[in-house]
Amino acid sequence: MRLGVIYFSKTDITESLANAVIDGALTVAGTEIYKHRIVGSEIEQGRYANNAVIDELSQCDAIVFGSPTYMGSVSAQFKTFADATSELWCDQKWSGKLAAGFTCGSALNGDQSSTLQYLITFACQHGMLWMGIDAAPGYRDFGINRMGCQLGTLAYCPDGQIHEIDLATAKYQGKRIAEQLNKMGKA
Amino acid sequence: MRLGVIYFSKTDITESLANAVIDGALTVAGTEIYKHRIVGSEIEQGRYANNAVIDELSQCDAIVFGSPTYMGSVSAQFKTFADATSELWCDQKWSGKLAAGFTCGSALNGDQSSTLQYLITFACQHGMLWMGIDAAPGYRDFGINRMGCQLGTLAYCPDGQIHEIDLATAKYQGKRIAEQLNKMGKA
Amino acid sequence: MRLGVIYFSKTDITESLANAVIDGALTVAGTEIYKHRIVGSEIEQGRYANNAVIDELSQCDAIVFGSPTYMGSVSAQFKTFADATSELWCDQKWSGKLAAGFTCGSALNGDQSSTLQYLITFACQHGMLWMGIDAAPGYRDFGINRMGCQLGTLAYCPDGQIHEIDLATAKYQGKRIAEQLNKMGKA
Amino acid sequence: MRLGVIYFSKTDITESLANAVIDGALTVAGTEIYKHRIVGSEIEQGRYANNAVIDELSQCDAIVFGSPTYMGSVSAQFKTFADATSELWCDQKWSGKLAAGFTCGSALNGDQSSTLQYLITFACQHGMLWMGIDAAPGYRDFGINRMGCQLGTLAYCPDGQIHEIDLATAKYQGKRIAEQLNKMGKA
Numbered sequence: 001m002r003l004g005v006i007y008f009s010k011t012d013i014t015e016s017l018a019n020a021v022i023d024g025a026l027t028v029a030g031t032e033i034y035k036h037r038i039v040g041s042e043i044e045q046g047r048y049a050n051n052a053v054i055d056e057l058s059q060c061d062a063i064v065f066g067s068p069t070y071m072g073s074v075s076a077q078f079k080t081f082a083d084a085t086s087e088l089w090c091d092q093k094w095s096g097k098l099a100a101g102f103t104c105g106s107a108l109n110g111d112q113s114s115t116l117q118y119l120i121t122f123a124c125q126h127g128m129l130w131m132g133i134d135a136a137p138g139y140r141d142f143g144i145n146r147m148g149c150q151l152g153t154l155a156y157c158p159d160g161q162i163h164e165i166d167l168a169t170a171k172y173q174g175k176r177i178a179e180q181l182n183k184m185g186k187a
Numbered sequence: 188m189r190l191g192v193i194y195f196s197k198t199d200i201t202e203s204l205a206n207a208v209i210d211g212a213l214t215v216a217g218t219e220i221y222k223h224r225i226v227g228s229e230i231e232q233g234r235y236a237n238n239a240v241i242d243e244l245s246q247c248d249a250i251v252f253g254s255p256t257y258m259g260s261v262s263a264q265f266k267t268f269a270d271a272t273s274e275l276w277c278d279q280k281w282s283g284k285l286a287a288g289f290t291c292g293s294a295l296n297g298d299q300s301s302t303l304q305y306l307i308t309f310a311c312q313h314g315m316l317w318m319g320i321d322a323a324p325g326y327r328d329f330g331i332n333r334m335g336c337q338l339g340t341l342a343y344c345p346d347g348q349i350h351e352i353d354l355a356t357a358k359y360q361g362k363r364i365a366e367q368l369n370k371m372g373k374a
Numbered sequence: 375m376r377l378g379v380i381y382f383s384k385t386d387i388t389e390s391l392a393n394a395v396i397d398g399a400l401t402v403a404g405t406e407i408y409k410h411r412i413v414g415s416e417i418e419q420g421r422y423a424n425n426a427v428i429d430e431l432s433q434c435d436a437i438v439f440g441s442p443t444y445m446g447s448v449s450a451q452f453k454t455f456a457d458a459t460s461e462l463w464c465d466q467k468w469s470g471k472l473a474a475g476f477t478c479g480s481a482l483n484g485d486q487s488s489t490l491q492y493l494i495t496f497a498c499q500h501g502m503l504w505m506g507i508d509a510a511p512g513y514r515d516f517g518i519n520r521m522g523c524q525l526g527t528l529a530y531c532p533d534g535q536i537h538e539i540d541l542a543t544a545k546y547q548g549k550r551i552a553e554q555l556n557k558m559g560k561a
Numbered sequence: 562m563r564l565g566v567i568y569f570s571k572t573d574i575t576e577s578l579a580n581a582v583i584d585g586a587l588t589v590a591g592t593e594i595y596k597h598r599i600v601g602s603e604i605e606q607g608r609y610a611n612n613a614v615i616d617e618l619s620q621c622d623a624i625v626f627g628s629p630t631y632m633g634s635v636s637a638q639f640k641t642f643a644d645a646t647s648e649l650w651c652d653q654k655w656s657g658k659l660a661a662g663f664t665c666g667s668a669l670n671g672d673q674s675s676t677l678q679y680l681i682t683f684a685c686q687h688g689m690l691w692m693g694i695d696a697a698p699g700y701r702d703f704g705i706n707r708m709g710c711q712l713g714t715l716a717y718c719p720d721g722q723i724h725e726i727d728l729a730t731a732k733y734q735g736k737r738i739a740e741q742l743n744k745m746g747k748a
Contacts, residue, residue, distance in 0.1 A: 040608070045601030046638040070644045072682035077607040079637035086632055095321035096367075107511040107522020108530070109483045114682050120307055120317070121633035121675050124337045127321025129367070130307070134282035134314025137481040138532070148481020150311045156482070158512070180283075180316070184370050227421070232414030233451040258460055259495035263453035264420040269445045276445070294698040294709020295717070296670045301495050308446035308488050324668040325719070335668020343669070345699070469695035470741075494681055494691070498711045501695025503741070504681070508656035508688025524685045554657075554690070558744050 001030050001181045003174075004057045007066030007102075008038040008077040013157050014068050017102045020167040021064055021153070024174025031178045034060055038077050046076075048084035058088065061184075062098035062177050065122070069105040069115040082122055095127030098184070100177055102153035102170055104162070116151035131180060133173055144169040188217050188368045190361075191244045194253030194289075195225040195264040200344050201255050204289045207354040208251055208340070211361025218365045221247055225264050233263075235271035245275065248371075249285035249364050252309070256292040256302040269309055282314030285371070287364055289340035289357055291349070303338035318367060320360055331356040375404050375555045377548075378431045381440030381476075382412040382451040387531050388442050391476045394541040395438055395527070398548025405552045408434055412451050420450075422458035432462065435558075436472035436551050439496070443479040443489040456496055469501030472558070474551055476527035476544055478536070490525035505554060507547055518543040562591050562742045564735075565618045568627030568663075569599040569639040574718050575629050578663045581728040582625055582714070585735025592739045595621055599638050607637075609645035619649065622745075623659035623738050626683070630666040630676040643683055656688030659745070661738055663714035663731055665723070677712035692741060694734055705730040 003025050009015040015037065025031045034056050042050040057063050067078035074082070088094060101119035105112040123130050135141045137148035146165045147154045153173050155166035190212050196202040202224065212218045221243050229237040244250050254265035261269070275281060288306035292299040307317050322328045324335035333352045334341045340360050342353035377399050383389040389411065399405045408430050416424040431437050441452035448456070462468060475493035479486040494504050509515045511522035520539045521528045527547050529540035564586050570576040576598065586592045595617050603611040618624050628639035635643070649655060662680035666673040681691050696702045698709035707726045708715045714734050716727035 040606030043604070043607040046604040046607070046636075046641060047601070048637075071640075071647055071650070072643075072686055073634060073640070073679050075607075076609075076637050076640035076644045079632075079634070079640045080607060082632045082634075083637045089323055089632070090326035092321045092323050092327045098316075105522075108520065109487060109528055110511060110522035111487065111682055111686070113483060113485065113487055114679070117304065117308075118634050118675070118679070121304075121338065121672055124317070124319035125323075125633055125672070127319065127323075127337065129285075130311070130317040132311035132314065134279045136276055136279050136312075136314075137484060139277035140279045146482065148479075148484035150314065151308065154483055183372060185372070227419030230417070230420040233417040233420070233449075233454060234414070235450075258453075258456045258463070259499055260447060260453070260456075260492050262420075263422075263450050263457045266445075266447070266450035266453045267420060269447075270450045273445055292709075295707065296674060296715055297698060297709035298495055298499070298674065300670060300672065300674055301492070305447050305488070305492070308485055312446055312485070324671060333669065335666075335671035341670055463697055464700035466695045466697050466701045472690075491678065491682075495678075495712065498691070498693035499697075501693065501697075501711065503659075504685070504691040506685035506688065508653045510650055510653050510686075510688075513651035514653045524688065525682065557746060559746070 002032045002034060002060045003178060004034045004060035004063040006036050006057060006063065008075050011160055013104050013162050014066050016162050016167065017104060017153060017155060017170045018066050020170035021102060021174035024171035025178040027175050028178035038081050040077060043077060043080045046080060048080035054085060058093055061181050064100045065119045066102045067115060069103050069110065069112045072111040072114050073118050074115050089125055092127045097128045098131055098177055098180060099123035099128035100131050100152055100173060104155035104157045106158050108156055112154045113149050113151060116154065131177060144172050189219045189221060189247045190365060191221040191247035191250040193223050193244060193250060195262050198347055200291050200349050201253050203349050203354065204291060204340060204342060204357045205253050207357035208289060208361035211358035212365040214362050215365035225268050227264060230264060230267050233267060235267035241272060245280055248368050251287045252306045253289045254302060256290050256299045259298040259301050260305050261302050276312055279314045284315045285318055285364055285367060286310035286315035287318050287339055287360060291342035291344045293345050295343055299341045300336050300338060303341065318364060320356065331359050376406045376408060376434045377552060378408045378434035378437040380410050380431060380437060382449050385534055387478050387536050388440050390536050390541065391478060391527060391529060391544045392440050394544035395476060395548035398545035399552040401549050402552035412455050414451060417451060417454045420454060422454035428459060432467055435555050438474045439493045440476045441489060443477050443486045446485040446488050447492050448489050463499055466501045471502045472505055472551055472554060473497035473502035474505050474526055474547060478529035478531045480532050482530055486528045487523050487525060490528065505551060507543065518546050563593045563595060563621045564739060565595040565621035565624040567597050567618060567624060569636050572721055574665050574723050575627050577723050577728065578665060578714060578716060578731045579627050581731035582663060582735035585732035586739040588736050589739035599642050601638060604638060604641045607641060609641035615646060619654055622742050625661045626680045627663045628676060630664050630673045633672040633675050634679050635676050650686055653688045658689045659692055659738055659741060660684035660689035661692050661713055661734060665716035665718045667719050669717055673715045674710050674712060677715065692738060694730065705733050
């Protein structure tokens with residue numbers, strides 16, 4: 001059972017969410033991780049050029065996408081990666097894989113959900129199954145998901161600080177995905 | 188393995204999509220169907236009042252949601268049903284179920300995808316997994332999905348006519364969902 | 375210069391936002407208000423039946439739409455109203471009018487922005503111009519827009535309470551719309 | 562009255578839409594145009610580096626954004642530009658300007674509207690007013706808007722060809738924006 005985590009992070013906040021997702025996934029026996037942080041040097045004139053990363057992700061049973069919310073959607077750096085997957089799209093090579101996403105932003109409700117909506121559209125284009133967060137804020141919420149979005153992990157990070165509960169949400173998300181892979185016979 | 192199909196249809200076009208989804212699902216051995224068409228008489232002052240339908244859906248392993256696109260989203264009639272599920276939401280009783288959607292509209296690109304986006308948000312609120320269509324238009328497309336949307340079945344129905352290929356897309360969708368339930372050990 | 379405010383409110387929270395929008399608009403000389411609260415008794419079997427309301431709105435230069443966020447979008451009651459405007463849509467009778475929206479929800483980031491996105495789609499279908507909130511949270515924000523969404527007024531109302539700053543955001547919004555009508559020669 | 566058109570185009574299709582928007586705007590007396598095509602050489606490690614373009618746009622009364630739809634949203638190249646406007650955002654320097662958008666894609670309903678939705682979110686973040694297309698497909702449509710989306714100009718370009726009616730829609734859009742600037746006293 002192999003879980004890929006691909007993300008962009010400028011300030012290490014999104015990185016900390018990626019690590020929390022991985023921590024959660026590793027609580028499930030049999031989970032292997034492939035992790036990659038997109039960096040600017042992989043981008044040539046607006047195009048993502050590290051195809052080896054895409055090949056590695058193709059070997060995963062689930063892929064979790066992560067990006068800070070910049071101006072209402074994923075960062076341009078993440079989008080270069082998304083655009084570079086278009087060849088795989090033609091053949092629907094990621095069909096049937098599980099997908100999920102995480103993001104953060106510096107306002108309480110500053111279009112982070114728009115980022116997650118984009119990631120869902122992207123995952124559906126690849127024929128993937130989207131898994132969000134089954135924690136209803138204020139009711140059955142396990143003490144996580146303080147923000148109340150169920151599309152994925154949505155963090156609020158004013159002043160460049162990550163909140164403990166947002167990390168707990170990401171960890172829960174990683175565990176949920178790994179458990180789902182087990183149910184789908186990937187373990 | 189039990190598949191629920193819940194939809195509103197005024198002119199029988201969405202009904203024909205519902206039937207095609209069911210036809211596809213029944214090609215997979217072991218599939219049982221629960222089907223319900225939302226009707227105006229179930230709605231009292233803007234509130235959906237047929238709770239028995241919601242109870243039946245709670246017994247399903249997957250639920251497919253269908254509505255024509257009216258003024259940029261699901262019809263109000265469908266929305267009364269969606270709003271009535273809020274009690275289930277508190278307890279996340281539909282967590283882990285598979286979800287999918289279908290819609291139709293009288294323009295080529297007349298916000299049908301906005302309807303499917305809404306259904307995804309709704310399904311994620313319930314902790315469900317969303318499954319779209321893994322058919323890349325113009326490439327690996329099996330001769331279906333002429334419209335090119337992969338969020339779900341998206342039909343274009345000018346003059347009140349349903350297109351053969353849109354029905355084929357819905358049938359493919361039903362089969363895909365039933366096969367996925369098998370993989371998830373629900374058969 | 376005539377401003378219409380049309381909204382659904384079950385618990386008076388959305389009502390209080392409507393009143394704040396109106397308060398703001400009335401600070402601009404020459405503003406007349408048409409206000410209507412959608413009620414369940416206007417809805418017959420899922421269809422909005424009070425056409426006089428739609429006629430009144432057609433006489434306005436700007437229309438502000440309001441609804442609580444229910445299960446990820448506008449309430450079904452509001453949607454019955456939206457669906458009932460489809461005849462006006464055919465003739466684009468609201469073309470060129472100014473549009474804006476407000477919503478509230480019981481979670482910090484519980485899909486309120488999905489409601490505003492829907493209202494934007496709805497307004498664009500009518501050929502209207504959409505005006506959001508020009509207050510950048512944490513920077514140029516006038517002490518309003520604590521939630522950080524700029525699509526419209528987005529309130530967070532846990533425990534059935536409305537926050538002072540959310541009311542201030544709605545008031546600012548009403549004033550902004552009325553001032554814009556002046557600029558467009560409607561005063 | 563100054564209209565800015567900023568866009569990315571790889572194959573000249575989006576370029577042809579940009580030109581059509583400009584043709585339409587120039588039918589209105591007093592219109593000046595600023596036009597810029599984003600190119601890869603302006604992007605350094607995923608960041609847009611041509612600040613002079615952003616300064617020019619700040620001198621415009623309206624800005625029209627254009628991008629092909631790549632993997633469900635604006636191209637990464639366009640997104641580098643969007644991200645680079647974040648400093649202006651802090652001060653809401655584009656507040657009150659008119660905004661509009663155009664896109665194209667190779668499928669009938671292949672998430673082009675998701676691109677326009679993003680552009681709306683982006684424009685609202687900047688405090689701009691969004692203007693779509695007031696042409697109801699099949700009814701009052703002036704022979705344009707064959708695709709039926711009213712968020713902006715949405716083109717369908719299979720085989721790398723642009724359709725005459727999509728160009729006509731873009732031209733109508735440009736004219737509509739210029740006329741609106743007149744109404745707002747910018748002429």
